[in-house]
Amino acid sequence: KNEVEQSPQNLTAQEGEFITINCSYSVGISALHWLQQHPGGGIVSLFMLSSGKKKHGRLIATINIQEKHSSLHITASHPRDSAVYICAVRSREVSNYKLTFGKGTLLTVNP
Amino acid sequence: DGGITQSPKYLFRKEGQNVTLSCEQNLNHDAMYWYRQDPGQGLRLIYYSQIVNDFQKGDIAEGYSVSREKKESFPLTVTSAQKNPTAFYLCASTTGQNYGYTFGSGTRLTVV
Numbered sequence: 001k002n003e004v005e006q007s008p009q010n011l012t013a014q015e016g017e018f019i020t021i022n023c024s025y026s027v028g029i030s031a032l033h034w035l036q037q038h039p040g041g042g043i044v045s046l047f048m049l050s051s052g053k054k055k056h057g058r059l060i061a062t063i064n065i066q067e068k069h070s071s072l073h074i075t076a077s078h079p080r081d082s083a084v085y086i087c088a089v090r091s092r093e094v095s096n097y098k099l100t101f102g103k104g105t106l107l108t109v110n111p
Numbered sequence: 112d113g114g115i116t117q118s119p120k121y122l123f124r125k126e127g128q129n130v131t132l133s134c135e136q137n138l139n140h141d142a143m144y145w146y147r148q149d150p151g152q153g154l155r156l157i158y159y160s161q162i163v164n165d166f167q168k169g170d171i172a173e174g175y176s177v178s179r180e181k182k183e184s185f186p187l188t189v190t191s192a193q194k195n196p197t198a199f200y201l202c203a204s205t206t207g208q209n210y211g212y213t214f215g216s217g218t219r220l221t222v223v
Contacts, residue, residue: 004153033212041199042216086153097142097161097205098169099212101153 003027006087006102013109019074021105023087026068033099034061034072035086043086046072077109113138117202117215124189124196124222132187132218134202140213141206143185147171148199148217157200160185189220196222 005024013019023032034046047054047061049070054061058077063070074081084106088099115136124130134143142161146154156169160179174193179185185204189196202215 035214040216041201041219043201043203043214045211045213048211088154097207098144098156098159099154099203101146101155103151103153 003100004087004089004102006085006105008105009103010106011108013077013107015078015109015111017077017109019077019081019107019109021072021085021087021107023070023072023102024068025070025087025089025100027089027100028092029065029068029089030092031090032063032070033088033090034070035088037084037086037104039083046085074107077107079109079111082107082109113213115202115204115213115215117200117218119218120216122218122220124220126222127191129191130189130196130220132189132200132202132220134185134187134215135183136185136202136204136213137183138204138206138213139182140204141182142204143179144203144205145169145175145177145185145187146201146203148201154201157187196220 003026007022032049036044049063058075060073084104086104087102118133144159145157148154155171157175158177160166176188200218203212205212
């Protein structure tokens with residue numbers, strides 16, 4: 001079983017819809033990251049969370065440490081949000097700041 | 112602006128040749144990482160370095176080598192011993208525990 005599981009693997013939405021991507025992990029963590037990867041391949045860091053909730057524009061990320069679960073929400077989705085969204089965790093047990101990644105969720109937003 | 116530069120963006124090599132991928136950062140980050148991405152899989156750690164002149168193997172280090180002679184630079188060599196080198200390679204860096212990561216734009220290596 002992977003340490004980081006994301007769902008769904010693929011998500012297709014219509015412009016304007018509210019999007020939720022989920023991430024579950026099995027280890028104790030010091031931080032969880034949400035990343036965005038566009039078709040060209042480069043990765044952009046969206047959020048780093050260790051508790052609670054963060055918001056940036058139309059993006060909201062939440063984490064529940066007790067349940068080992070995080071969600072990424074996109075409000076009023078737009079075709080430019082189409083990308084792969086990746087959840088990654090940093091284990092509390094190691095000091096090398098290494099990340100363990102989920103396999104990603106491919107989001108397609110149609111106009 | 113500070114960031115990570117990976118070059119080249121696309122690289123083609125013949126089977127059996129060694130190839131070196133460049134990763135340069137001007138963020139003054141101490142820790143640097145090389146990840147490999149294959150279709151349908153999460154990124155996997157190849158090597159990492161937390162300080163100049165020191166580096167550690169990651170989960171899939173076989174067939175790869177690195178050096179960290181300068182804080183800004185962490186080149187990755189894909190050797191002929193790597194059995195399946197065709198992949199997308201990403202470099203990343205961070206300054207520490209409470210900070211986020213910066214990723215490069217990646218190098219897509221194709222071995223023919």
